[in-house]
Amino acid sequence: xxxxxxxxxxxxxxxxxxxxxxxxxxxxxxxxxxxxxxxxxxxxxxxxxxxxxxxxxxxxxxxxxxxxxxxxxxxxxxxxxxxxxxxxxxxxxxxxxxxxxxxxxxxxxxxxxxxxxxxxxxxxxxxxxxxxxxxxxxxxxxxxxxxxxxxxxxxxxxxxxxxxxxxxxxxxxxxxxxxxxxxxxxxxxxxxxxxxxxxxxxxxxxxxxxxxxxxxxxxxxxxxxxxxxxxxxxxxxxxxxxxxxxxxxxxxxxxxxxxxx
Amino acid sequence: xxxxxxxxxxxxxxxxxxxxxxxxxxxxxxxxxxxxxxxxxxxxxxxxxxxxxxxxxxxxxxxxxxxxxxxxxxxxxxxxxxxxxxxxxxxxxxxxxxxxxxxxxxxxxxxxxxxxxxxxxxxxxxxxxxxxxxxxxxxxxxxxxxxxxxxxxxxxxxxxxxxxxxxxxxxxxxxxxxxxxxxxxxxxxxxxxxxxxxxxxxxxxxxxxxxxxxxxxxxxxxxxxxxxxxxxxxxxxxxxxxxxxxxxxxxxxxxxxxxxxxxxxxxxxxxxxxxxxxxxxxxxxxxxxxxxxxxxxxxxxxxxxxxxxxxxxxxxxxxxxxxxxxxx
Ligand SMILES: Cc1cc2nc3c(=O)[nH]c(=O)nc-3n(C[C@H](O)[C@H](O)[C@H](O)COP(=O)(O)OP(=O)(O)OC[C@H]3O[C@@H](n4cnc5c(N)ncnc54)[C@H](O)[C@@H]3O)c2cc1C
Ligand SMILES: Cc1cc2nc3c(=O)[nH]c(=O)nc-3n(C[C@H](O)[C@H](O)[C@H](O)COP(=O)(O)OP(=O)(O)OC[C@H]3O[C@@H](n4cnc5c(N)ncnc54)[C@H](O)[C@@H]3O)c2cc1C
Numbered sequence: 001x002x003x004x005x006x007x008x009x010x011x012x013x014x015x016x017x018x019x020x021x022x023x024x025x026x027x028x029x030x031x032x033x034x035x036x037x038x039x040x041x042x043x044x045x046x047x048x049x050x051x052x053x054x055x056x057x058x059x060x061x062x063x064x065x066x067x068x069x070x071x072x073x074x075x076x077x078x079x080x081x082x083x084x085x086x087x088x089x090x091x092x093x094x095x096x097x098x099x100x101x102x103x104x105x106x107x108x109x110x111x112x113x114x115x116x117x118x119x120x121x122x123x124x125x126x127x128x129x130x131x132x133x134x135x136x137x138x139x140x141x142x143x144x145x146x147x148x149x150x151x152x153x154x155x156x157x158x159x160x161x162x163x164x165x166x167x168x169x170x171x172x173x174x175x176x177x178x179x180x181x182x183x184x185x186x187x188x189x190x191x192x193x194x195x196x197x198x199x200x201x202x203x204x205x206x207x208x209x210x211x212x213x214x215x216x217x218x219x220x221x222x223x224x225x226x227x228x229x230x231x232x233x234x235x236x237x238x239x240x241x242x243x244x245x246x247x248x249x250x251x252x253x254x255x256x257x258x259x260x261x
Numbered sequence: 262x263x264x265x266x267x268x269x270x271x272x273x274x275x276x277x278x279x280x281x282x283x284x285x286x287x288x289x290x291x292x293x294x295x296x297x298x299x300x301x302x303x304x305x306x307x308x309x310x311x312x313x314x315x316x317x318x319x320x321x322x323x324x325x326x327x328x329x330x331x332x333x334x335x336x337x338x339x340x341x342x343x344x345x346x347x348x349x350x351x352x353x354x355x356x357x358x359x360x361x362x363x364x365x366x367x368x369x370x371x372x373x374x375x376x377x378x379x380x381x382x383x384x385x386x387x388x389x390x391x392x393x394x395x396x397x398x399x400x401x402x403x404x405x406x407x408x409x410x411x412x413x414x415x416x417x418x419x420x421x422x423x424x425x426x427x428x429x430x431x432x433x434x435x436x437x438x439x440x441x442x443x444x445x446x447x448x449x450x451x452x453x454x455x456x457x458x459x460x461x462x463x464x465x466x467x468x469x470x471x472x473x474x475x476x477x478x479x480x481x482x483x484x485x486x487x488x489x490x491x492x493x494x495x496x497x498x499x500x501x502x503x504x505x506x507x508x509x510x511x512x513x514x515x516x517x518x519x520x521x522x523x524x525x526x527x528x529x530x531x532x533x534x535x536x537x538x539x540x541x542x543x544x545x546x547x548x549x550x551x552x553x554x555x556x557x558x559x560x561x562x563x564x565x566x567x568x569x570x571x572x573x574x575x576x577x578x579x580x581x582x583x584x585x586x587x588x589x
Contacts, residue, residue: 168450168451
């Protein structure tokens, strides 16, 4: 079994994020970057497929050269190989542009399952997995809270507002996972050491056969033309509960005044 | 005169609240530009819902009544919506920016050459005739304005509660049945069963006007009962912090935050939640924020419109009592 895990580099949530004032894309050099935390759940699921089915797992990242430590980080969980697509022309792509690059990279690989995160922690559009599936003509079993891969068949519990759908399809398939699917383990010391010498291939758009006019800021169908700070919030009313219940009464009054009751 | 399409997300034969908000938003924009609004209903139930959709702004209703819409994963909806897009010639599609619907939009966008903007909270017509969509990003720290390029269809995903749904008193829309022939690929992934575990009488946190959320400060699972009682007086949904879902006190589906759901209710009430940045990323765009926490230094108070410093075991039941008596 072969598994591909696309991972994203994101700014650390705890750091301050900023946009590049020139082209209004995210300024990724200004804050510390990390492996998107949602991808850790996909990686854990891939490691389980290794353990239970002997899967061979490749991690795939689309991003600048400086994102390479994120690929190594992903490898440190025990994955087998890395593939990074790096090209200046990719910068500023919209979600569908990013999906085009990922899909092209996947076309050059053999795989049974692609394991995405359901979202990223920065842009959070959730568009990439389904768009990639469409480009490859494959089923998109997204929002998986449970995954079973059998002989030529995959079963997923797709989380939704009211519960989940149990869905089944043939392989290969595109899957995205939600946090509820598992509890990721930490990389072992051995894994961290081994990651340094795992094969890592870096490809350009030309290597993949992607025309530069398919991707990038200038060709993005959706693009940002203005960024501003959210206006600061006025300080709220803070009351202390003295045990008499008057604080709850004040809150209830406020809620009535605001017409929530 | 062009048509704009509004994909109606529905459950148990009822349009979801967000879909009605979409219709009203589309109607208001369409009135300014002289366009008309066409709703799209996929799966059984269109004829029963038609009048209601009309009263919220739909001039026309495209429908495909087949059970296949939800019998297979995503693709039947994509193909039926593609048929609606063709029939109407629309350049603009509004959809609910919620999980499964985003998949439909993403796949269709690839097919027809569209740009997709998700989680939109504001819309205005731009100078070039394209829509200018406002989004609150990075947990509400920044506000962006985006547009779709002129040579692409614009697919606009709208966030919950950003627009008010208003009945305008119009009657039933003209209905048009869609002729859909599914491709072989569309039936490759089957829905074997649907597990509904959510309480049917409590709204989902994604669309609820009021959300009550509990965190680690609750101390144990049973205390979610306090939160549910408060929620039920208010007709609110119940959410949780990751500390609470990780502890197994409440299902992950209700986790609010960076790696859970993003909500934007009119009112968020958090109890026993410290307000970590990852939690704020999922609720900071709520229109009003109430915090109940015994630690006056908890970061959640920095974004609260109303904060109560106190023990939630006292404050929450008391609040429920006060609200019950005010409701009379
Ligand atoms: C604040 C903000 C808002 C944006 N809004 C929009 C918008 O409305 N519409 C739009 O088209 N674009 C938008 N973009 C651009 C878009 O975010 C990027 O194109 C991004 O590369 C992919 O989208 P995502 O992070 O939302 O991915 P998601 O679809 O949320 O990510 C899901 C999964 O896809 C995989 N993945 C995502 N990116 C990569 C990558 N680079 N390499 C490998 N795997 C990856 C990961 O497994 C990830 O968990 C926005 C960007 C920002 C910063
Ligand atoms: C990658 C990543 C992703 C994450 N994603 C999310 C996410 O999606 N959602 C999320 O919520 N978190 C997320 N987190 C976790 C986040 O960092 C916090 O750990 C979490 O939000 C804390 O939950 P809490 O506020 O319930 O608990 P705590 O931070 O422990 O706060 C509990 C609060 O309860 C108060 N309290 C205790 N007892 C009482 C009482 N009797 N009465 C009143 N108040 C009381 C305390 O004063 C305290 O402020 C993520 C973390 C990481 C690293």
